[in-house]
Amino acid sequence: MITRLSTLFLRTLREDPADAEVPSHRLLVRAGYVRRVAPGIYSWLPLGLRVLRNIEAVVRQEMDAIGGQEILFPALLPREPYQTTGRWTEYGANLFRLHDRKGGDYLLGPTHEELFTLTVKGEYSSYKDYPVILYQVQTKYRDEERPRAGILRGREFLMKDSYSFDLSDEGLARSYQAHREAYIKIFDRLGLRYVIVSAMSGAMGGSASEEFLAEAETGEDTFVRSTESGYAANVEAVITPAPPERPLDGLPPARVLHTPDTPTIDTLVGHLNGAGLGRTFSAADTLKNVMVKTRQPGAQRWELLGVGIPGDREVDMKRLEASLAPAEVALLDDTDFAAHPFLVKGYIGPGSLADNGVRYLVDPRVVVGTAWATGADQADHHVVDLVCGRDFTPDGTVEAAEVWAGDPSPDGAGTLVAARGIEIGHIFQLGRKYTDAFALDALGSDGKPIRITMGCYGVGVSRLVGAVAEQSHDAHGLIWPREVAPADVHVVIAGKDAAIGAAGERLAIELDAAGLRVILDDRPATPGVKFADAELIGVPTILVVGRGLASGVVEVKDRTTGERTEVPVDGVVAHLNELCAK
């Protein structure tokens, strides 16, 4: 099919839209791919819809290749299944909720674990039925507090979500691995630069969850990567390398010092360095004890927890929460301090925590044999040379300290640098959360029930349009990888001469007949306007039919490199056919 710009429902814009913060948003609007309807809610115009469908097709092919079976759930869902799993309330304000005419509670599905689990339970019963991978490409809804960056974070968006159902943990690991490989194929085919980051700390089971992040300075997700190896991880998932333990023999004894007015690390370090102790202290030599409280899921009571980290770093609450999940974490308030008078604010030390049975977790750098300056559990007093393993024994370690650029990479190769990305995929070994909620069992060969274990796997299909655009553009416009481009060749009729017009038409027809997808700019516009639009629209190959025709040549321009090649008009169809097949 030839797409003629003379009739295509497309008007490109010369000006950037006022609300566009990132290049992909700006260019997708300017090039006429999407239009805003409401915050985070967009329409797809003809070229945008083509790119979306191309990406959808790639995703579908790779899901089918691993044996995924496509089904389709509604977006409008009854409350009950989400009530059963607690997500009706857990989703909070992110969930679009509504009533039907009879007052029944409904929601717009943000993700479909409940429905997939119930459907498998409805159809399958025997161990012989498993494993199974089901997926859908479906419109999802999340009432984001801050929809942003056009289609990168929308409130209505297209996702591929798949779910694996296995009889065993080993089966789940295989389904997970199959998805991981399929996702690599998908994102490679889309020409994306991306990293796969561990999404959860080791405490939660290592590779049970990974995110695929398209590298982009404008991305919302931060992650760290090694300067030397392929290591990359969410900040929450970074595991701090522990230094080797040190011998306790010969270490100086702990000493309590009067350190008036030193409630902060800075004041403490200043005081110590002026105290004539014969050595220099830095913030890294101090042990900062931060008090939080935690509550296990379903529990009523909060429990105190002391977190000890080197004084030069702050606590990163997201890392702490990820480390302690599924428990809730909160900072102590004044009431809590009042209820526990042994907590001397600004001067808390490991001693009173141990004396009062408060759990105490420390940064992995706090190993046996390390000596610290820390609180002495009385106002205006600190202790120095308090040695881990001799003077105090923590209850374990915790990933709570912030991660810094320059920290050693957990895999031992190089140091960490910070980077930003756009989450384009997420794979997750869910386990039995949902199958427990709905009692999804298979009858085993021995007649006993086997609780099914699940994985869930998502690809942001509409977001990928934005992610590809974010990575692939220049000052003039979009530059689509061939697999997702709205056409293979953009033919520009550059000149009012009838022979030029006729040649353009003929070449478009021949290219179309050769199986290429062709955009033909047959508008009565100037070559300048046409060239600008071709660059903006971003089809990978531009064929200019212009003055050269008199000498029997046309110009083939590579949108990516900008390289122009003159090609004899008689050979150009074969030339482009070969080019596009690559």
Added chain:
Amino acid sequence: MITRLSTLFLRTLREDPADAEVPSHRLLVRAGYVRRVAPGIYSWLPLGLRVLRNIEAVVRQEMDAIGGQEILFPALLPREPYQTTGRWTEYGANLFRLHDRKGGDYLLGPTHEELFTLTVKGEYSSYKDYPVILYQVQTKYRDEERPRAGILRGREFLMKDSYSFDLSDEGLARSYQAHREAYIKIFDRLGLRYVIVSAMSGAMGGSASEEFLAEAETGEDTFVRSTESGYAANVEAVITPAPPERPLDGLPPARVLHTPDTPTIDTLVGHLNGAGLGRTFSAADTLKNVMVKTRQPGAQRWELLGVGIPGDREVDMKRLEASLAPAEVALLDDTDFAAHPFLVKGYIGPGSLADNGVRYLVDPRVVVGTAWATGADQADHHVVDLVCGRDFTPDGTVEAAEVWAGDPSPDGAGTLVAARGIEIGHIFQLGRKYTDAFALDALGSDGKPIRITMGCYGVGVSRLVGAVAEQSHDAHGLIWPREVAPADVHVVIAGKDAAIGAAGERLAIELDAAGLRVILDDRPATPGVKFADAELIGVPTILVVGRGLASGVVEVKDRTTGERTEVPVDGVVAHLNELCAK
């Protein structure tokens, strides 16, 4: 791709679902095509999704063929555009409304006239841009009071809706005609038996709106058709043929009679026939005057209207409303009668209506020269031989009387019979309702604005799955037309013999290689179970690989006719390839 029943996510049911009222619903559930999630809300399982996608592809091809350009709107829409057109309230309880987290009003789109109009206004400005046809295949929402018949009347459903934008009425007529022809192609390709009915009475502009109804006894829509010609129409659109006018000369004069206790037609006819008038009266000789009130859009005041129809028929309010649209219509209540004492209930005649300036419309059968028995505007009195055009002069005619089977067909050929159908398509010359609401103008060549005129055109894509199933099934299961079937050939391995299994596998692979879509029943089930499932699933051609293999033959069964043919195993791929190409 070969679909293996050993792994397909499909469990057929032996029992009919309890809530299924119609065959298509029963069979689509039993054959594992759809599953109910909530009233009027369904999931599509793998085979159902394939049929849905096949239908979608046919619709898309025919829309592209008439130059339609596909775009995609969101389902979640802001209130404002619908407020502008009044549909935010007009839709009443049928509209799903919701709030977002900031309290903004949103709706789930039931149809997208507003968005299409605004989008065209956003992109286009010159007369040179027009005409344009835009369409989408998109999920729609209507909170039906009584969702029924499975996917035939759902609350979440898939529709193709298209909209034409033209500079002139002639252009609109062309766009309308193009859609009409495209719809005929679509429904023909889907193998449907259907009629095209006028959806509106002549008063509203003739063929400005037509519905495509798939014939089905279980359909919700009633229509009438001629016993002899191709005439078919919604009951609302039936135009009553008027008899020829008769000369007034020599007709007996009108006479007022004392007719005590005759407030109904039956009591009146009984009285007249016992009154010694020398002739026999039937209900058809009486003129029943029904009082209603009407209100024009935007008007505050209701106005009285008298409707005169032959006494043997009742008023069909839907026909009356269609005739008087866009005015509202309501019956008079006691207050109205009290306010107009000249209305003598049970004895109302044309006289007092004329005397009191009340508009009076009559059935088209009430022509000049016809004589009637009717009310004399005083209690217990009627008048006979009241002649139209002599004794009273109506203000016009109205289609208010019910239509009966046996009535003459409006086109003069044969008589009418009642029939039922499922609305599968609707084409409508909308005109300027929405372009007026949003001031969609094109700048004309003379520099003056031209108000654009619109058509809207819908196909119920998900409903079509049900409509095709409703027309195409038997006692054993579904029978899909080839173009929409989930596969071309259903290969049944009928026997545990290894050679039979191997031959089935090999044939499936060869058929797949030949480009056919193959379902392979490779399950370890009995032939009886497999045959029953093959009939239930309804693929048009069933290939049975069984005992005949020993003699070098396999069996090809036509699902529609039940015809079985033995074919040499060596020639069966060629045979089926030819069969499926038909």
